[in-house]
Amino acid sequence: xxxxxxxxxxxxxxxxxxxxxxxxxxxxxxxxxxxxxxxxxxxxxxxxxxxxxxxxxxxxxxxxxxxxxxxxxxxxxxxxxxxxxxxxxxxxxxxxxxxxxxxxxxxxxxxxxxxxxxxxxxxxxxxxxxxxxxxxxxxxxxxxxxxxxxxxxxxxxxxxxxxxxxxxxxxxxxxxxxxxxxxxxxxxxxxxxxxxxxxxxxxxxxxxxxxxxxxxxxxxxxxxxxxxxxxxxxxxxxxxxxxxxxxxxxxxxxxxxxxxxxxxxxxxxxxxxxxxxxxxxxxxxxxxxxxxxxxxxxxxxxxxxxxxxxxxxxxxxxxxxxxxxxxxxxxxxxxxxxxxxxxxxxxxxxxxxxxxxxxxxxxxxxxxxxxxxxxxxxxxxxxxxxxxxxxxxxxxxxxxxxxxxxxxxxxxxxxxxxx
Numbered sequence: 001x002x003x004x005x006x007x008x009x010x011x012x013x014x015x016x017x018x019x020x021x022x023x024x025x026x027x028x029x030x031x032x033x034x035x036x037x038x039x040x041x042x043x044x045x046x047x048x049x050x051x052x053x054x055x056x057x058x059x060x061x062x063x064x065x066x067x068x069x070x071x072x073x074x075x076x077x078x079x080x081x082x083x084x085x086x087x088x089x090x091x092x093x094x095x096x097x098x099x100x101x102x103x104x105x106x107x108x109x110x111x112x113x114x115x116x117x118x119x120x121x122x123x124x125x126x127x128x129x130x131x132x133x134x135x136x137x138x139x140x141x142x143x144x145x146x147x148x149x150x151x152x153x154x155x156x157x158x159x160x161x162x163x164x165x166x167x168x169x170x171x172x173x174x175x176x177x178x179x180x181x182x183x184x185x186x187x188x189x190x191x192x193x194x195x196x197x198x199x200x201x202x203x204x205x206x207x208x209x210x211x212x213x214x215x216x217x218x219x220x221x222x223x224x225x226x227x228x229x230x231x232x233x234x235x236x237x238x239x240x241x242x243x244x245x246x247x248x249x250x251x252x253x254x255x256x257x258x259x260x261x262x263x264x265x266x267x268x269x270x271x272x273x274x275x276x277x278x279x280x281x282x283x284x285x286x287x288x289x290x291x292x293x294x295x296x297x298x299x300x301x302x303x304x305x306x307x308x309x310x311x312x313x314x315x316x317x318x319x320x321x322x323x324x325x326x327x328x329x330x331x332x333x334x335x336x337x338x339x340x341x342x343x344x345x346x347x348x349x350x351x352x353x354x355x356x357x358x359x360x361x362x363x364x365x366x367x368x369x370x371x372x373x374x375x376x377x378x379x380x381x382x383x384x385x386x387x388x389x390x391x392x393x394x395x396x397x398x399x400x401x402x403x404x405x406x407x408x409x410x411x412x413x414x415x416x417x418x419x
Contacts, residue, residue, distance in 0.1 A: 010144065017137055017145060019191060020149075023191035024149050025155070027125075030161070030182075030184045031161065032162050034094075034118075034177070036169070039055055042111050055112060060119075061116065067123055067357040068357060069353075072217070075213065075217075075346055075347060076213065077128075079132055080192075080194050083191055084192055090121045091184045094114070096114065134345060135345065142341060143282075143285045151278045154278065158274070159272075164179075214350065217350030217351060218350075220350075230338065234335060234358055237362075239369070241301070241390075242362060242369075243367070243370035243382040243386050244383045245366070246370035246374075246382070247371065250379055251308075252266055255312070258314045267321075270325035271325055273321065273322035273324060277325065277330045281330055291404075293330065294401050295398065300323065300324075301390055302390045341409045344410045
């Protein structure tokens, strides 16, 4: 019977993967702590809904401003070192906030500035970090590797981190941020144990010697139908997903009459479903084709929107949310794995950043649409919009999904780790 360590991180993935996973999990705990502590801090400093919502926006804005630049830098530098520098910067930024808290000089503007700077460093850390896995494991092991990293995100960022952050904030506003500094600093130490990752191979895909690296990445994406279609699917489904999610708290408390505790429990149900999904990914990958899994996940997304539009039962909502967590994290693992297999190593950063700009751009557009639709037609209207939009999109890309899943790995996408 395999040991617990072997089940979590199989030996075939190598010791470097274990250091990457440990660093990612530790960093996610720190981010999860901030996920609840930062809004609580802002709410303790202001009662303005606009300023409170601005705290969340500061996490999205850096991706739109610096996402493509971060991808270009990650494709031309030592990616492990970039993660270390970016995570180290995050620790220093939070330390600055702690100084303001300790001296009693903190204001909501200081917190918002900290959130923007932290989010900017996170863009570079996440972009470079997302390119490390294909350099450390074989292409056949990308699915398992991504599933393990997703598990750390679910446990640290979604389940353990937020309640820990709220508990620490109740003790004192300094404590959650001190623990966050500890987690991020430890993540730097852990990832430093990875054997030096090579600088990505020199870009040979440019049409000319002076080709701009960002334009070059966009040109490659434009001429690669499988990856291009995958990025478009993710963008559109984030628009339709974010529309009802932007008013989920009102939908849960006013339409379903669940109260604040019930709303929080919905989030927990989603995270628990995600754990089930990521735990089952290895079995699913061995027994079900990626094309079937992709179509199933996107079909369930369409049905989820329809179910939320129709239900008035909190119990049914819990069941829907649990299912959402399960298939959403399976989809996230598949889409990341497919993209990593199809993109050459020297372009991983740029294409990953384009994908993330699409994700956050879709979230911003969807949130805006959701608020406007709910204001005009009621709290269930965004769910109907999401159902119609996602259903039409799925019909349009249904046949293309087979080509995405079956596309051959790109030349240069092989792992740099020796077998």
